[in-house]
Amino acid sequence: MKRRFAINFLRAESSSPTxxxxxxxxxxxxxxxxxxxxxxxxxxxxxxxxxxxxxxxxCSQYTIHQIRKHGTITGLKKGLIRFWNCR
Amino acid sequence: MNLSLINNILMEFLVQLHQITGNLGLSILAFTLVVRLLLVPLSLPGMKSQKKLRDLQPELNKLKAIHGKDKKALQLAQMELYKKHNINPLSGCLPQVVQIVLLIVLYQVLVAFVSKTEFNGVALNPHFFWLNLTQPDKFFILPVLAGITQLILSLMILPGAETPNLIPDDAKSKKLKEENKKEEDTAEMAAAMQKQMLFIMPIMTAFIAVRFPSGVALYWVASTVFSIIQQYFMTGWGGVTLYLKRTLNFFQMKSFTK
Known part of the structure; x- marks a missing residue:
């Protein structure tokens, strides 16, 4: 399982463009x-x-989804906004 | 927030406690008790709702099975379930971060206080039972105690490692399926790591406490014992009984095979 995680991690997001x-x-x-x-x-x-x-x-899962959907900058922004609003 | 101001106030408080008790060790114990008692109202609601949530987990899973695809319906159903069982929604992320910062500040104040033999002209008496609180423990009693109490506490609170099954397995496209698989791997990895940490960290604590002034180790033990008592009244022994049974079974098996 650790190995699988490591392989996934090294391959990181072959589907993501940037x-x-x-x-x-x-x-x-x-x-x-x-x-x-x-x-x-x-x-x-x-x-x-x-x-x-x-x-x-x-929040971290959400941010990953948003990055995949909208790209890095927008995704990270959305994640941060959600993190900040959680109180 | 002015941290140095808080530092000074806490330091002064510690010195006053020292004046009353006449001993660094007793003042550390009193400090721990007072501060943790003040923090109880902050941590109690969270602990209560955490216990209720753990009890409700099967029902939550059922809801997830029913409303797996419709996220809004799932959220509504969850809220209704919480209302029915009178669970306050958990406090958000930021209040928790504030609380953590507070706890770390307390710890730092204590470390600074313990490494001194006098404060503002007031001589501190560092002797407590067999210890000189500004020096490391020579007999390794406090470090070992710190490790053991921390292990017990974490076994009480964290119920081993559970792989959270958050991701519904109904994705159609191949790409989505792959992404879900990756997320599951990450969750599994996290659960395994947590389980390992549970047992490794107390050992590390013991090793660190050997090097630190024993006053810090005393604070660790005292605050952990306080947390254990608090946790016991909230949720009982939790995972400790489980692990105790397992070890007992293990030794019984061994004696049978002999």
Whole structure:
């Protein structure tokens, strides 16, 4: 499974046209698979803080979808706006 | 937000606590208790709704199966379910970020405080049981305790690794199917990582705590124990019983095979 993730990651978005889109989607996926679980566990263990997301799809998934749909700049903008509005 | 102002206020508070208790260790414990008690109202609603959400997961999955394609209908049905079971919608992302920043500031203040032997001319008494709180723990008791309590807490809160099945598997085009597959892979990877982290991080904490002043380790243990108690009253032992049963079974199997 790790290997599959790595292969997917290296191939990153063969369907996306631009390098920028590939890079941004790849980094978001890296966040989802590595940083996010680390942060979750770190926050729970060090502060007893349970981070929880009320959105479905989450902001990162949404951003990936938007980048695929509208291109990198617009997609990232939409993702950021949604993140900022979540309170 | 002026962080240095908050820093100073907290420092002053710690010094006052030290004046009252006459001991750095006791003042750290009192500080932890007071601060965490103040934070309870912030964290309690979230914990409650989290527990309810976990209980409701089967019903949510049912709703997803029914309204899989129609996202708006799914959202409406979810909202109705939440209303029926009296679940407050979770707090958003930004309040959570603010809370995290606050907790990190607290931690930093404590680290700064512990590395001092005097503050504004007030001499601090760093001796607490067998410890000199400004020095690392020589007997490795606090680091080990910190690791163990953190493991227990995370087992209570995070129920192992569940692969969230968020993506409906009804995509028509090949491209969409591929993208869904990738998302599933990422989710699976994340779940596996979380499970590994659950066991690796406490060990790392123990190793870090060996190097740190033992006052910091004391704070870690105290705040984690506080979280454990809080969590126990909210949700019970959670995943701990599961893992305990598993290990017991494992050892029983071993004794049988002998």
């Amino acid at each position: 390098l920028l889109a590939r890079a941004s989607i790849g980094s978001i996926q890296l966040y989802q698979a590595l940083l996010r679980p680390f942060l979750t566990v770190w926050l729970v263990q060090n502060f007893g803080f349970v981070s929880q997301c009320k959105q479905n799809p989450t």
